Amino acid sequence: MTDQTRVARPVPRRGRDRNLxxxxxxxxxxxxxxxxxxxxxxxxxxxxxxxxxxxxxxxARRAGAVLFRGFAxxxxxxxxxxxxxxxxxxxxxxxRSSPRSRVTxxxxxxxxxxxxxPIVLHNEQSYTVTWPLRIVFHCEVEPAAxxxxxxxxxxxxxxxxxxxxxAEFERRGVLxxxxxxPGISLSWQTAFQTDSRAEVEAYCARAMIDVEWVGxxxxxxxxxxxxxxxxxxxxxxxxxxxxxxxxxxSLPEDVSAGLRAALAEEDLPYQTxxxxxxxxxxxxxxxxxAAYAAETRSFAWRQGDVLLVENMxxxxxxxxxxxxxxxxxxxxxPVAAPELTTTGPVTGGAA
Numbered sequence: 001m002t003d004q005t006r007v008a009r010p011v012p013r014r015g016r017d018r019n020l021x022x023x024x025x026x027x028x029x030x031x032x033x034x035x036x037x038x039x040x041x042x043x044x045x046x047x048x049x050x051x052x053x054x055x056x057x058x059x060a061r062r063a064g065a066v067l068f069r070g071f072a073x074x075x076x077x078x079x080x081x082x083x084x085x086x087x088x089x090x091x092x093x094x095x096r097s098s099p100r101s102r103v104t105x106x107x108x109x110x111x112x113x114x115x116x117x118p119i120v121l122h123n124e125q126s127y128t129v130t131w132p133l134r135i136v137f138h139c140e141v142e143p144a145a146x147x148x149x150x151x152x153x154x155x156x157x158x159x160x161x162x163x164x165x166x167a168e169f170e171r172r173g174v175l176x177x178x179x180x181x182p183g184i185s186l187s188w189q190t191a192f193q194t195d196s197r198a199e200v201e202a203y204c205a206r207a208m209i210d211v212e213w214v215g216x217x218x219x220x221x222x223x224x225x226x227x228x229x230x231x232x233x234x235x236x237x238x239x240x241x242x243x244x245x246x247x248x249x250s251l252p253e254d255v256s257a258g259l260r261a262a263l264a265e266e267d268l269p270y271q272t273x274x275x276x277x278x279x280x281x282x283x284x285x286x287x288x289x290a291a292y293a294a295e296t297r298s299f300a301w302r303q304g305d306v307l308l309v310e311n312m313x314x315x316x317x318x319x320x321x322x323x324x325x326x327x328x329x330x331x332x333x334p335v336a337a338p339e340l341t342t343t344g345p346v347t348g349g350a351a
Contacts, residue, residue: 023055025063032151032297032314033065033307038072039292044080045071045306049085056086061234063315064153065297076103079138079328081279082306083107087332091132098282103328110137110327111318119250119318121152121292122245124311124331127176127225129207132311132331133232139305140326148320149307151314152295157226160291165284173275174243177268180219180221184259185269188219208340211272220266224275225337231312232335238312240290244288246270247280262288301327 014285020043027035036056045068049056073079083090083106090106113119119209121283122263137149158166172264180188192200201207204211204221212220229240248271249254259268273279292315312335 004150031063033067034059034063038070042072045073046058046081046085058309065151065309074305080329082109083330090335091331099119107328107330110329116320120245120250120318121315123240125313126240129337130334133333133335135309135311135331137307138328139301142301142303143321143322143325145322146319147325148319149300150298150317152292154238154315156295157291173224174227174241174275175275176223177271178221179267179269184216243272247272
């Protein structure tokens with residue numbers, strides 16, 4: 001597929017014999033995201049995808065993300081049909097780090113985070129040992145104002161970092177500390193989708209997570225993961241981690257200060273460090289923020305949009321917004337970490 005490709009003769013819903021879809025890799029002034037646009041409003045996206053999966057896969061891997069606009073996608077059921085056309089392996093959401101509500105099988109609300117607060121760029125579930133290769137979004141209700149989903153090419157973020165910064169992360173890895181604290185963060189019951197401590201411990205053992213129970217209600221976990229991964233299809237090295245996202249300084253300044261005043265360091269809901277426990281220096285955190293900022297691109301949502309993000313190749317975020325806004329999400333195509341040595345897959349949750 002070339003940059004000027006016009007997809008010819010898709011299978012139309014009413015037998016139309018003309019070009020119904022345009023592919024525009026550089027529509028927004030850059031390659032992220034590429035745009036696939038229907039020229040008439042009733043083109044069935046799932047049906048079109050069935051005949052163009054290989055082209056879409058290649059476009060998504062090259063660009064990092066693809067925005068499908070103008071197709072007949074109206075709500076969760078249509079979106080789930082699109083997901084079935086994109087993948088035979090749509091995932092449930094487990095080992096949770098953010099609140100979401102299940103809408104239908106494999107489809108969830110996007111993170112239920114206060115509308116006036118941003119969500120920092122991240123690659124979905126990079127802290128796990130089995131993560132989705134793709135995360136897909138559907139705009140059911142476009143925002144009244146704001147609410148974009150910024151993207152950053154994780155390959156280009158990696159290329160912007162100093163070689164010595166990357167080498168240090170590759171040598172040490174990233175340590176993720178989490179505390180599941182009722183009233184402050186997600187409870188462990190919500191995060192792991194079970195009420196059984198034994199099931200949580202079994203899941204964590206398979207997923208290479210250290211577990212510590214603190215009192216009657218608190219769970220503390222620690223896990224070390226690489227900062228750089230290779231895409232299983234393209235082989236490209238990519239900056240794939242939550243090192244910045246889970247660092248306490250990435251929260252709004254007043255929230256970060258309040259948590260640090262109220263809690264000991266070991267009780268913070270989320271915190272990251274080098275894999276050996278050494279704190280991440282301020283200059284390194286600033287370097288990461290600058291690299292993400294330099295690569296950030298965004299677009300305004302329109303009702304009916306579907307955004308396919310190659311999770312290992314592009315990070316995503318969320319801007320503050322004025323309600324209403326309803327973005328649905330689904331994840332697909334699990335990838336197991338090369339270091340995983342357990343027999344059988346580690347599913348997305350304990351239940």
